[in-house]
Amino acid sequence: MLFKLSAVALFVASTAVAFPSWGNSDNLAPVISSSNADVVPDSYIVVFKDGVRANDHSAWAATLHKRDLTTNGIWDNIASGVKHVYDMGSFQGLAGRFRPDVLDEIRKHPDVDYIERDQLVYASEIKIQNRAPWGLARISHRKGLTLGTFNKYEHNPNGGDGVTVFVIDTGVNTDHIEFEGRASWGKTVPANDPDADDNGHGTHLAGLIGGKTYGVAKKVKLVSVKILSGNGSDITSNVIGGMDWVAAQAVAGKTVVNMALGGGKSKAIYDAAARLYAKNAPLFVAAGSSGDACNGSPSGALTAFTVGATDINDALSAFSAYGPCVEMFAPGRLRRVLRRYLSQGGLNTARSV
Incomplete structure (x- = not known):
């Protein structure tokens, strides 16, 4: 995981000007959570569509985070950005804390299947x-x-x-x-x-x-x-x-x-x-x-x-x-x-x- 996230950090070179925008609001990936979920604010699990590899997009997510840092400052430096990259064969995804504007861009990406709000779990x-x-x-x-x-x-x-x-x-x-x-x-x-x-x-x-x-x-x-x-x-x-x-x-x-x-x-x-x-x-x-x-x-x-x-x-x-x-x-x-x-x-x- 350390290697994966280090690779993410190394890729972050693009600026907000070069940042891509995908599709339109008619094709937004759904953001889901159950009615009984104890939701964690601003924390999300991004799951990619079949055939898409998470590692191919972790750098893209880090670029989102880079733009978010320049916009929102120290709060994001402490709390936001990619925390996990999941590589489980047919289950590919990533998780992190993203502010609303960044979440909107993630939802527009054509490779994103769905986004789930992170929640608390208990022993x-x-x-x-x-x-x-x-x-x-x-x-x-x-x-x-x-x-x-x-x-x-x-x-x-x-x-x-x-x-x-x-x-x-x-x-x-x-x-x-x-x-x-x-x-x-x-x-x-x-x-x-x-x-x-x-x-x-x-x-x-x-x-x-x-x-x-x-x-x-x-x-x-x-x-x-x-x-x-x-x-x-x-x-x-x-x-x-x-x-x-x-x-x-x-x-x-x-x-x-x-x-x-x-x-x-x-x-x-x-x-x-x-x-x-x-x-x-x-x-x-x-x-x-x-x-x-x-x-x-x-x-x-x-x-x-x-x-x-x-x-x-x-x-x-x-x-x-x-x-x-x-x-x-x-x-x-x-x-x-x-x-x-x-x-x-x-x-x-x-x-x-």
């Missing part, structure tokens, strides 16, 4: 319940749990060997003893954030996926992709930045992607999820806790595997979302994961198993 809610880890036992028995099986997890001790799970979340404490050296740091997307899980949410999820004591697949490799800040929230463009990085690392048939976050509907996230699916890197996401899972992102993505939560009686958990976008269910109340991150459960737990 999936964690539910607390003082129970033994029956969830591990449940996923290893076809029939409902009994007094003889409720605490017995039948599994392959080498489960997950040869598979890499990318945990797209708040980061992972890769040095935790539960990971036995199988966890590594992959990417930090939010600018100026440390390469550390300063929230705990991502480490909890990684422990459910591959911790030696309470993990489902005890030999899987775990890669931390930090897209949420320490407060457990961030923006859609950073989420897609993490997905973009994972798509470049993914090995078909040996990669699983895990996300436990939610926000309003995002076509850009849906399109990025489709790209991961096309690369045979399945994306598993939490259904959420706000009614119909189809109304959120990434839970509403048709190419993501959306997981709802069940209780110990195999009934839908009271907090779980539902609807046609939910493909599967899993226990939503595991317990005792990693020291310092105990007593966490809920929809993110269901999605991790």
Whole structure:
């Protein structure tokens, strides 16, 4: 990403006089957002049409930014311009902060498919319940749990060997003893954030996926992709930045992607999820806790595997979302994961198993 954005900066040589204008207002690319989106002002995700490469236009976008700088001054020098360039095969785009006059020029470009307003996303809610880890036992028995099986997890001790799970979340404490050296740091997307899980949410999820004591697949490799800040929230463009990085690392048939976050509907996230699916890197996401899972992102993505939560009686958990976008269910109340991150459960737990 540093190389891409450096190339953008090097290209910026044209002046406002030489700046191109495209088409007319009758062919403006649409600017979209869902009604339940927590929109970030002046922040946009620009998605190009099929067959168009984002890198071919990142310099053009930087030229827009250059003109904007000369017009609007120091505010843009701090906050505006291209922040991400997405190169995910069929999904090509960029993201940044653009003032209205610059946005108008972007909309006129014939290669732009649509523009989505950036929005806040949040880590999936964690539910607390003082129970033994029956969830591990449940996923290893076809029939409902009994007094003889409720605490017995039948599994392959080498489960997950040869598979890499990318945990797209708040980061992972890769040095935790539960990971036995199988966890590594992959990417930090939010600018100026440390390469550390300063929230705990991502480490909890990684422990459910591959911790030696309470993990489902005890030999899987775990890669931390930090897209949420320490407060457990961030923006859609950073989420897609993490997905973009994972798509470049993914090995078909040996990669699983895990996300436990939610926000309003995002076509850009849906399109990025489709790209991961096309690369045979399945994306598993939490259904959420706000009614119909189809109304959120990434839970509403048709190419993501959306997981709802069940209780110990195999009934839908009271907090779980539902609807046609939910493909599967899993226990939503595991317990005792990693020291310092105990007593966490809920929809993110269901999605991790």
